[in-house]
Amino acid sequence: MQAADAELVTRCRNGEPAAFEELYRQHAGRLYNLAYRMAGTPADAEDLLQEIFLLAHRKLDSFKGESALSTWLYRLAMNVCLDFVRSRQVRAGRLTDSLDDDRPGGPPAPQTLPPDSVARLDLERAIAQLPDGCRTAFLLHDVEGLEHHEVAAILGVSTGTSKSQVHKARVRIRLFLARRHAAVAE
Amino acid sequence: MTGCERYTDLIGDEVDGTLDVRARPDLEQHLAACPSCRALLADLRRIRAAAGQLERLEPPAHVWPRLARRIEAERATGRPGGHRVGWLGPAWRFGLAAAAVVAVAVVSGWAVWLVDHRGAGPAVQTPAAVSAAAPATAAAGATPAAVAGELKLAAEHYEKAIAGLQQIARAGEGSLDPKVAEALQQNLAVIDQAIAQSRAALQTQPASEPAQASLLDAFRTKVGLLQETIELINEMRKGNEAGAARIVQGMKKS
Secondary structure (H helix, E strand, C coil): CCHHHHHHHHHHHCCCCCHHHHHHHHHHHHHHHHHHHHHCCHHHHHHHHHHHHHHHHHHHHHCCCCCCHHHHHHHHHHHHHHHHHHHHHHHHCCCCCCHHHCCCCCCCCCCCCCHHHCCHHHHHHHHHCCCHHHHHHHHHHHHCCCCHHHHHHHHCCCHHHHHHHHHHHHHHHHHHHHHHHHHHHC | CCCHHHHHHHHHHHHHCCCCCCCHHHHHHHHHHCHHHHHHHHHHHHHHHHHHCCCCCCCCCCHHHHHHHHHHHHHHCCCCCCCCCCCCCHHHCCHHHHHHHHHHHHHHHHHHHHHHHHCCCCCCCCHHHHHHCCCCCCCCCCCHHHHHHHHHHHHHHHHHHHHHHHHHHHHHHHHCCHHHHHHHHHHHHHHHHHHHHHHHHHHHCCCCHHHHHHHHHHHHHHHHHHHHHHHHHHHHHHCCHHHHHHHHHHHHHC
8 A cells, every 4th residue: 555545544634624534535536437337327427426435434444555545446336336336237128138148259340330330439349338347447548547456356356357358348349330331331 | 379378367367468589489370370479468468558548537526525424424323443532534625515414513523422321322213103102211320310310411502504505505596407406495394293293202201212213313404404405505606516416416316
């Protein structure tokens, strides 16, 4: 744990006014983006952000400093987001309605994606349809820019699993974009 | 394409920029002979680059004040993780919102005192549940008269806070859309009705903890609604329609 993290956590635990707000200001942006891309709507992302920090506030005394504060918060955030996504899937009566159903069935055609096919909105849509497992790894690694060992620590998996989940996500996104481009071209 | 699966991990490492130098000749030899894997590598690089440049969204400004209120409420009701000193920070120390915080701090401070003196915080119940609830005994060690006195003091603190908030809200009500203002008044009327019902229940069962909890909950709800009304007025005055819309949306959900 970095010295600055340790100091901030200590100030929070001592009940220093504004310390928890400082912690919120430092980490809310990244966690909001993560929550938004897990939940899919700004309103749900706001709710999740509140739940994440409420949980962090309750559990701060249990933070041992064995990992960085950001790693600890990401872990809390992922648990809250996955609980939300899974309960929503159960409510909607669908557990596997995602790109998980799309088995690539071998390497795709040997041409690259057209230059304009990796548009932001299409990429957001592709991410939204990824299975939970590889979506979390992809968001943390490729979107948030964390290293595989950090993703592994957050998700409680091995570094190898993080790598394979991120690769799986990229391949599925590629397939989604290729199909989408083909559908638009028809 | 036979044997391409063998290069999956290496292509992933190459995209990440972490390919082992000892493995590079093998991968490059394969890529030279395999257009599929060359296309895959090029596309995955583009996807990774685009993912890293996705729009960075900022959490709306109203999230922290709402979160701060929830933390204060948890602290006041004695749930795990509570701290003795208020968390409310600089973001609340401006404009009309500051007055709201002062009012709530009075109430929250008193509520902490109440929890400390009476043990665990009361469960939140609706007014309807209050009338159906069985009579409850007062907290151990506290006489009914002492509990009634504490509750009376709490009610006075809340009423004082609510009066201050209402004054601010009324002063800015002209900034609100008439339909929104009417809906807010209707909601306040419902809460007032809940307060009246809880008071009536306490008249017949002064020691009923559910009734006491319900009254305090109704007061808290009214304070929260008035705070959100003031936030809404602030956004409307700033001409921030998107911010105002988000607050209205939040009010509908709460």
